[in-house]
Structure formats: C-alpha cells, structure tokens
Amino acid sequence: MTTERVIEAVGVRKNYKGGTEGAGLNGFDLEVTAGTVTGLLGPNGAGKTTAVRILSTLLELDSGTATIAGYDVRRQGAEVRRRIGLVGQHAAVDEILTGRQNLVMFGRLNHLGHAAAVRRADDLLERFSLTDAAGQPVGKYSGGMRRRLDLAASLIVAPKVLFVDEPTTGLDPAGRLEVWSAVRQLVDGGTTVLLTTQYLEEADQLANRISMLKAGKVVAEGTPDELKTQLGSDWLDLVLADPADVARVIQLAEPLADGEIRVNEVRISVPVKDRTRALVTMANSLHEAKIDPEDITLRRPTLDEVFLHLTGAAA
Ligand SMILES: Nc1ncnc2c1ncn2[C@@H]1O[C@H](COP(=O)(O)OP(=O)(O)O)[C@@H](O)[C@H]1O
Ligand SMILES: [Mg+2]
Known part of the structure; x- marks a missing residue:
C-alpha cells in the first residue's frame, strides 16, 4: 500500500470578484492518496467545480x-498540468468528428505521432466499449457514450491524477451505469481520481473516500462506512400492509427510537441503537398487536442521512 499524497489542499480560500459573499471556497482541505477514488460530494453551488478548477x-x-504530486498549483503550474487530466461538466469532444477521429486528434495535440495516436485511440475505444461506435460521428452518441469518450480522451496521455467533474449529471440511469463502469476501469488501471458529484449513491458506489462539501468547506471526510458509522444509529424500517395501523405502530416503536421516527405513508423508519434488541422487541410487539407488516428490516444509515444530519440539507 502506497500512501503517496497526490493531492493536498490546506485552507484554500477563493472568493469570486463580484460574486456572492461566501460563495467559492472557505478554508477547503483535502488529501488524496495515490491509486484511490476520492468523491467530493456536495449540492449544487457547494464549490466542487471551484475546487477542481483551482x-x-x-x-x-x-x-x-494546494499541491499535486508535491507541486504547488500556484508556483509550479506547468509541472502540475503535466500530471493531470480533466473531464469537465461539458464535453470537450467535437460532434462532427467520429469517436476515433476525436481520440486521434487528442493524441496528435498531445504530441503523439500519427501511428501512435491511432494505436492509443483504438486501445482506449476498446477499453471503454466504444469500438463498435468508433466510426460514427459523436453527434450521434448517447449521453453515456459521450462521457465515456470524454474519459477516454482524458487518458490519452495517462495522467497521474484525473479530475472528473460531475460525470453523470444529466444522464439517464443506463448512461450513469456505463460511466460508473468506465470510472472503475480507470481506477483498475491505476489512475488516481478526484470525482465530484451531487449524487450520494454515485459517491457510495465509486469512491474509497468521500469528502462532504458544504458552502466551500469540507464538513465530513472518511470512507463511506466511516461516515455512516459517525451517525451512530441504525434504522429499523417497517412497511405496513394497512395504512390504518400506522399510528399504532409508531406508538409501539417510540420506546425503541433513538431520535425522530420518520413516516412516509406506510413506511416507518425508526432510528435505533441496539439493533438486534430493537428488531426482536418490535417483532414481538407487532405480533402481540396482531399486525403483520409487509416488511421489517434493519439497515445502516445511508449517506443521504449522514449528509442531511451534518448539513441540514439534502444532497
Ligand atoms: N465565475 C463565477 N463568478 C461568481 N460566482 C461564481 C463563479 N463560479 C461559481 N460561482 C459561485 O461559487 C459557488 C460555488 O460554485 P461551484 O464551484 O460551481 O459549485 P458546484 O460545482 O459545487 O455546483 C456558487 O455559489 C457559485 O454561484
Ligand atoms: Mg459544478
């Protein structure tokens, strides 16, 4: 296990001139270790793109x-740029050219000879499952294919660190899954990735570590599991067959609750500390009350709940 620090930011502040007071970054800290995917998670306007741009x-x-591979972003910009790739929120590929032509062009722009550029393009097309579509103009690609081509283009020169800014925003669920698998490919290939997202599930799926960003500051940091454990309680979820039982079941659940019980129609979520005891007690109470629920399950908190707890806002 290497613990080489590839990205390090300490107390970074950025206030946009003429922008809203407090918008931007307000003491942003981040540490990213080689060979990992770090998710920078936060709602719209939290400062994700600002951080990536800096x-x-x-x-x-x-x-x-802020340093990349030890090089200062302010004083050693050229050294930094030599080691990074960036996949932005908006596609950088040319719609009229085919997928292969785009990649060859990127290769040529990055000083590869023609033959080397073609070879690299074909490798990357294969790696991102775009071989069949390689000869089609990018204008005909689906959203997911386009982002995969973006990812491929960013890998032409095999960067040490790849910044991926909201890769699945605006994609349908199928496109999102395609991009997720492409990001996993990157990591298997050894690239260190900083991925920004406003989707908790995406961070949970892809990231080894997550930094939760709120108003330009990291409010929590850790592995997805650590973040979920921070919250303390687990949840006992009940789904009732009959809406008429909801009030009664809430009453039965109250003595077990370690916090506010949430109700959404026939779904009742009870935060509990001693999970097994809570499950057994609840099952017994329901049995005695002759209420047979559709479903009764224990689960860990979701990242969504962690985020809500920490920031008072849904991501
Ligand atoms: N060029 C700019 N000028 C003024 N304010 C900006 C500019 N770019 C971003 N901001 C503001 O900075 C905050 C963070 O923006 P951004 O980094 O784009 O957030 P995110 O990527 O998390 O949605 C927002 O409040 C946004 O309105
Ligand atoms: Mg953004």
Whole structure:
C-alpha cells in the first residue's frame, strides 16, 4: 500500500470578484492518496467545480496552499498540468468528428505521432466499449457514450491524477451505469481520481473516500462506512400492509427510537441503537398487536442521512 499524497489542499480560500459573499471556497482541505477514488460530494453551488478548477490550475486561489504530486498549483503550474487530466461538466469532444477521429486528434495535440495516436485511440475505444461506435460521428452518441469518450480522451496521455467533474449529471440511469463502469476501469488501471458529484449513491458506489462539501468547506471526510458509522444509529424500517395501523405502530416503536421516527405513508423508519434488541422487541410487539407488516428490516444509515444530519440539507 502506497500512501503517496497526490493531492493536498490546506485552507484554500477563493472568493469570486463580484460574486456572492461566501460563495467559492472557505478554508477547503483535502488529501488524496495515490491509486484511490476520492468523491467530493456536495449540492449544487457547494464549490466542487471551484475546487477542481483551482487544483487543475485553471483558477487562482486567494489563500491557502494546494499541491499535486508535491507541486504547488500556484508556483509550479506547468509541472502540475503535466500530471493531470480533466473531464469537465461539458464535453470537450467535437460532434462532427467520429469517436476515433476525436481520440486521434487528442493524441496528435498531445504530441503523439500519427501511428501512435491511432494505436492509443483504438486501445482506449476498446477499453471503454466504444469500438463498435468508433466510426460514427459523436453527434450521434448517447449521453453515456459521450462521457465515456470524454474519459477516454482524458487518458490519452495517462495522467497521474484525473479530475472528473460531475460525470453523470444529466444522464439517464443506463448512461450513469456505463460511466460508473468506465470510472472503475480507470481506477483498475491505476489512475488516481478526484470525482465530484451531487449524487450520494454515485459517491457510495465509486469512491474509497468521500469528502462532504458544504458552502466551500469540507464538513465530513472518511470512507463511506466511516461516515455512516459517525451517525451512530441504525434504522429499523417497517412497511405496513394497512395504512390504518400506522399510528399504532409508531406508538409501539417510540420506546425503541433513538431520535425522530420518520413516516412516509406506510413506511416507518425508526432510528435505533441496539439493533438486534430493537428488531426482536418490535417483532414481538407487532405480533402481540396482531399486525403483520409487509416488511421489517434493519439497515445502516445511508449517506443521504449522514449528509442531511451534518448539513441540514439534502444532497
Ligand atoms: N465565475 C463565477 N463568478 C461568481 N460566482 C461564481 C463563479 N463560479 C461559481 N460561482 C459561485 O461559487 C459557488 C460555488 O460554485 P461551484 O464551484 O460551481 O459549485 P458546484 O460545482 O459545487 O455546483 C456558487 O455559489 C457559485 O454561484
Ligand atoms: Mg459544478
């Protein structure tokens, strides 16, 4: 296990001139270790793109420090740029050219000879399951195919760190799954990835570590499991067959609840501390009350609940 720090940001501040007071970054800290995917998770406007732009030298920070592979983004920009790739929120590929032509062009722009560029393009098309579509103009690609081509283009020169800014925003569920598998491919290939997302599920699926961002500051950081454990309680979820039983079941659940019980129609979620005892007690109470639920399950908190708890806002 290497613990080489590939990205490090300490107390980074950025206030946009003429922008809203407090918008941007307000003491942003981040540590990313080689060979991992770190998810930067936060709602719209939290500062995700600002952080990516600063780390990739596209935007200058006001104060604090940030380094990529030990190189300072402010003073050693050229060294930083040599080691990074960036897949932005908006596709950088040309719609008229085919997928293969786009990749060959990127290769040529990155100083590969023609034959080497073609070879690299074909490798990447294969890797991202785009071989069949390689000869079609990108204008005909689905959203998921386009993002996969973006990812492929960013890998032409095998960057040490790849920034991927909201890769699945605006994609349908199928496109999202395609992109997830493409990101997993990247990581299997050894690329260190900083992925921004507003989707908790995406961070949970792809990231080894997650930094939760709120108003330009990281409010929690850890593995998905650590973040869920931070919250303490587990949840006892009940789905009732008969809406008429809801009030009675809430009453039965109250003595077990370690916090506020949530009710959504016939679904009742009870935060509990001693999970097994809570399950047994609840099952007994229901049995005695002759209520037969559709479903009764124990589960860990979701990242959504962690985020809600920490920030008072849904991601
Ligand atoms: N060029 C800009 N000028 C002024 N304010 C900006 C600019 N870019 C972003 N902001 C503001 O900074 C905050 C963070 O934006 P951004 O980094 O794009 O967030 P995210 O990517 O998490 O949605 C938002 O409040 C946004 O309105
Ligand atoms: Mg953004």
